[in-house]
Amino acid sequence: MRRGDVVTTLLAVTTLALSPTASAARVTDNTAPVITHTPPLSCPVAAVSQAGTPPCVVEATIVDPSGVFDPTLLVRLRGVTAYERVAMKAVDGQPDHYAATVPAAIAGGGDVEYLIEAFDLQGNGPARAGEEAVPLVLTKPVAPTPVTAPVEPPVVEEEGNGLLLGVAVAVGVIAVVVIGAGTAVAIYALRPPAVDEVTVSVSGPRPFTPVAP
Amino acid sequence: MKRALLAAVVLSGCADDPAPTTMSVAVPQALVDCAQPPADTDLRARLWVSGTDAPCPLTILASGVSGDCVVVPGIERIFTLDWFVVVDGVDVVLAQARKSLDLGGEVEANVALVFADDDYVVAGCRDMSVDSLDGAGSVDVDGVARPVCDLDDDGTANLDEVCAGGDPLGRP
Numbered sequence: 001m002r003r004g005d006v007v008t009t010l011l012a013v014t015t016l017a018l019s020p021t022a023s024a025a026r027v028t029d030n031t032a033p034v035i036t037h038t039p040p041l042s043c044p045v046a047a048v049s050q051a052g053t054p055p056c057v058v059e060a061t062i063v064d065p066s067g068v069f070d071p072t073l074l075v076r077l078r079g080v081t082a083y084e085r086v087a088m089k090a091v092d093g094q095p096d097h098y099a100a101t102v103p104a105a106i107a108g109g110g111d112v113e114y115l116i117e118a119f120d121l122q123g124n125g126p127a128r129a130g131e132e133a134v135p136l137v138l139t140k141p142v143a144p145t146p147v148t149a150p151v152e153p154p155v156v157e158e159e160g161n162g163l164l165l166g167v168a169v170a171v172g173v174i175a176v177v178v179i180g181a182g183t184a185v186a187i188y189a190l191r192p193p194a195v196d197e198v199t200v201s202v203s204g205p206r207p208f209t210p211v212a213p
Numbered sequence: 214m215k216r217a218l219l220a221a222v223v224l225s226g227c228a229d230d231p232a233p234t235t236m237s238v239a240v241p242q243a244l245v246d247c248a249q250p251p252a253d254t255d256l257r258a259r260l261w262v263s264g265t266d267a268p269c270p271l272t273i274l275a276s277g278v279s280g281d282c283v284v285v286p287g288i289e290r291i292f293t294l295d296w297f298v299v300v301d302g303v304d305v306v307l308a309q310a311r312k313s314l315d316l317g318g319e320v321e322a323n324v325a326l327v328f329a330d331d332d333y334v335v336a337g338c339r340d341m342s343v344d345s346l347d348g349a350g351s352v353d354v355d356g357v358a359r360p361v362c363d364l365d366d367d368g369t370a371n372l373d374e375v376c377a378g379g380d381p382l383g384r385p
Contacts, residue, residue: 028344028347030343030344030345030346032264069287069288070287070288119264119285119287119288122263122264122346123263123264123288123289123290123291123345123346124263124264124345124346125264125285126264126285195286195319195320195321195322196285196286197283197284197285197286197322198283198284198285198286198316198320198321198322198323198324199281199282199283199284199322199323199324200260200262200281200282200283200284200292200314200324200325200326201279201280201281201323201324201325201326202260202269202271202278202279202280202281202282202292202294202326202327202328203277203278203279203325203326203327203328204277204278204294204310204327204328204329204332205276205277205278205328205329205330206276206277206278206296207245207296207307207308207330207333207335207372208245208246208247208250208307208308208372208376209245209246209247210247210250211246211247211248
């Protein structure tokens with residue numbers, strides 16, 4: 001059954017009499033989404049507002065008859081090995097149009113390398129614009145003017161019994177520390193790092209047992 | 214011989230479809246006794262993963278099969294394990310097993326996928342080369358659509374014919 005030798009019948013429809021209309025109408029989709037993307041020349045040149053770094057947005061048109069699943073921007077600074085994954089969101093009012101903002105820490109740090117990938121709802125994919133080994137490049141991005149954000153003091157509330165509540169939020173970590181009346185309880189909720197790929201270790205027995213002739 | 218049962222299930226048509234449909238259902242089975250098993254040098258195994266075009270090659274061991282396949286998470290994946298031999302350039306699927314793994318949530322970087330004896334079928338196999346999700350029930354051999362696990366369409370599974378020393382392609 002080499003592919004070159006076999007022309008597979010695509011009309012492999014198992015017709016169940018109990019659901020004749022549903023089973024016969026199914027359309028096979030075994031192709032990944034189509035990504036159309038024109039790389040921008042650089043991140044936008046814009047004045048830095050007090051809100052932070054100007055947005056560096058990557059956009060693409062992604063089309064699939066089964067629907068697009070998990071469109072993602074993989075982005076990194078040139079020279080960095082690992083990509084950061086940023087979910088691409090559908091753009092309101094523009095069908096099949098998705099966009100993601102390059103994290104400010106990357107956009108402001110130098111040349112940006114990226115690729116776009118997406119699956120469809122059938123599991124086909126990933127389709128990619130750019131490759132991990134040969135990513136697309138945003139050259140000469142505008143380095144943001146450093147913005148010194150005022151340091152927000154931790155929220156502190158004192159109640160009648162001396163309860164002190166402090167909430168600290170860091171990247172991926174939420175720590176809630178409650179101290180009161182001689183009792184200290186610390187709860188750490190750690191979000192595990194995102195997994196870009198999974199190694200599936202497969203094992204199985206032989207489907208037959210040799211017997212003595 | 215512990216042999217797979219083929220149950221012919223005749224489903225009566227519903228009111229708006231008077232024509233009854235016959236569907237063969239392969240019952241998962243345990244190991245099949247094999248008088249003339251193929252040599253390990255001829256035996257091959259591969260794992261199809263939904264959403265990918267090419268199968269992941271697996272290693273044949275004395276005890277069975279083993280291998281590591283890298284999969285992009287984010288969605289439920291269907292894994293289809295084929296045991297096959299190549300006869301006259303044709304992949305002859307001897308047994309097949311399918312399982313799904315939900316990789317849509319937060320998943321570990323390493324996941325074990327273990328197939329058991331009863332996961333295998335030797336009839337009702339799917340050709341995953343054209344559709345890695347659902348596969349196709351037949352393949353063309355010499356211009357004729359044939360069941361994947363009964364390539365000469367004689368009612369005897371490829372595995373049984375190979376183990377009996379016969380030609381699974383039924384060629385003269």
